[in-house]
Amino acid sequence: MKFKSLINDKLQEAFDKAGIKPDLITVNDASKPEFGDFQYNGIMAVAKKLGHNPRDTALLLADNIHGDMISKIEVAGLGFINIHIDNNWLSSRITDIFKSEDLAIEKDINQKTIVIDYSGPNMAKEMHVGHLRSTIIGDSLANLFEFLGHKVIRQNHIGDWGTQFGMLIAYLEEVHKNDSFDELKNLENFYKLAKKKFDDDLDFADRAREYVVKIQSGDKHCLELWRKFIDISLSHCDEVYEKLAIGLTKDDARAESFYNDLLPAIIKKLEHSGLLQISDGAKCVFLPNREAPLIVQKSDGGYLYASTDLAAIGYRNDVLKADRICYVVDARQSDHFAGVFWTAKESGICNNDARLEHIAFGTMMDKSGKPFKTRDGGTVKLIDLLDEAVIRAKDTIKDRANFSNDEVASLAKIIGIGAVKYSDLSINRESNYIFDWDKMLSFDGNTSLYMQYAYARIQSILKKFAGDISGSVELGSDIEHKLAIMLLSFEDILQKIAHDATPHTITSFLYDLATIFMRFYEQSPILRDDVPNNVKMSRIMLSTVVARTIKKGLEILGIEVVDRL
RNA sequence: GCACUCAUAGCUCAGCUGGAUAGAGCAACGGUUUGCGGUACCGUAGGUCAGAGGUUCGAAUCCUCUUGGGUGUACCA
Incomplete structure (x- = not known):
């Protein structure tokens, strides 16, 4: 039950009867037991505006508050209105809840389509603790919106299209050509080896970059290998989601590669809207009050995550018909999202009434307040952390x-x-x-x-x-x-x-x-x-x-x- | 440099659109007529809300400045 709105309505009626128009009526929980159950503090501001004595106004209003839900109204202090809820009325409501389904909570009449973008693992590596907060927070918001009756579309924006994949494929082709794919079961290790070669061997690094181009231009063989990496990686993710009891499935995955074909159109749209400028050979959108532009296409023609994010907004707006899009992403990316959101609105990629939100969160630290790492300074695999949680939990079971x-x-x-x-x-x-x-x-x-x-x-x-x-x-x-x-x-x-x-x-x-x-x-x-x-x-x-x-x-x-x- | 963000009890954190004496938990100390699950409950102690100004009847909350952390800042995501 929307309890407070009921009380707000009573106040509104009283204001109407008294012939006073307040700005916005909201009761608060009483700050102390002796003040009743709810208190309304808005009288002082209203009275001041009208040049009235707040206590007199409060008394006038209190006389006009009626209803079987209210047992007592008191005016206290400068003009606080304390509201006591009637016990019989309350008793009946709890009885109703006892007899009802879903705690008598009404589905929201004003149903919205809400896209929640969360988790977002990178397919080149296993999930690590950096993905934990997004996954947990995003999932709970999705559950909440669903429970309140909204249409929720979970979107797992997985990173499967970056430079790292060229590196992995190059490494696979050159070093492990004859090995079975079982080698990749330990993807984390494979990534480390490839990365080391990438950093140490300049020729190899160049070839890796060529592989990226091959994938993105649709080379069949490379795409096949790429697909295998993704499948292995996705099953790692599924294992984590299963352990974490998270409501994300393969159907919710809309990876970066999914938007690949939409990217040229996004650039065109930006061009038409007049936002696009070329700077140092790169296609950029310059933002108000910000030095650094949003780069949407590199000087070599490659796309970046800003382009993909804009394409994703377009898709969510045009195809998914989202009223609200929530990005559950680390707070460090707030500049990025501010830029992307502004550009999406300004260019019409996203229509004006859709609500774009960055649901930012802070960094996970260890007990001593430093970023969470393993003893030797490496990233902690999420699956290991969850396993440890279960082991530790066992010790808390009493008998x-x-x-x-x-x-x-x-x-x-x-x-x-x-x-x-x-x-x-x-x-x-x-x-x-x-x-x-x-x-x-x-x-x-x-x-x-x-x-x-x-x-x-x-x-x-x-x-x-x-x-x-x-x-x-x-x-x-x-x-x-x-x-x-x-x-x-x-x-x-x-x-x-x-x-x-x-x-x-x-x-x-x-x-x-x-x-x-x-x-x-x-x-x-x-x-x-x-x-x-x-x-x-x-x-x-x-x-x-x-x-x-x-x-x-x-x-x-x-x-x-x-x-x- | 610029931008964003944070600063509340020894520690970890709440604190709503500005409201009445700033709240919890942990840790510390003390207590609880046989206890429907004591892994509970009650109490004591603990504060210059980083500092200084301002707005207001009224500020932890809004504005300005200062200090101190964190983060971001042109072709990675």
């Missing part, structure tokens, strides 16, 4: 003896992968992220394990009860009231997250919810014999809705729950 080996394996996977995702998603994506095993696999604090534990604890109660649930929710204490307010705010939170693309807000919400539930649980017995049946039913229903909300929230983050751990 391993109570589980079968298969159960332990399955639990460890859910816990380990959940921890990796949750810790990443629980901080503001734009700041740098400190990767810390001990912290992420802790039961204490805002972690996936704490959430999964809270969920399992509720499941344990429900399992123990195992009877028919009837009756309705009757909120009987301040803490139950607070719990209900939070549960009802879930949709507002999701909407806001969808707008701002800030998944960390969901973890804060879930953590607050779980903390308050734990407090409720400590002070309110549920199944004890001396609890009256109606109270017992009410508490069971409330707990059930809390559990479902936790489950749904984690599901959006791409994290599974378990009934016991």
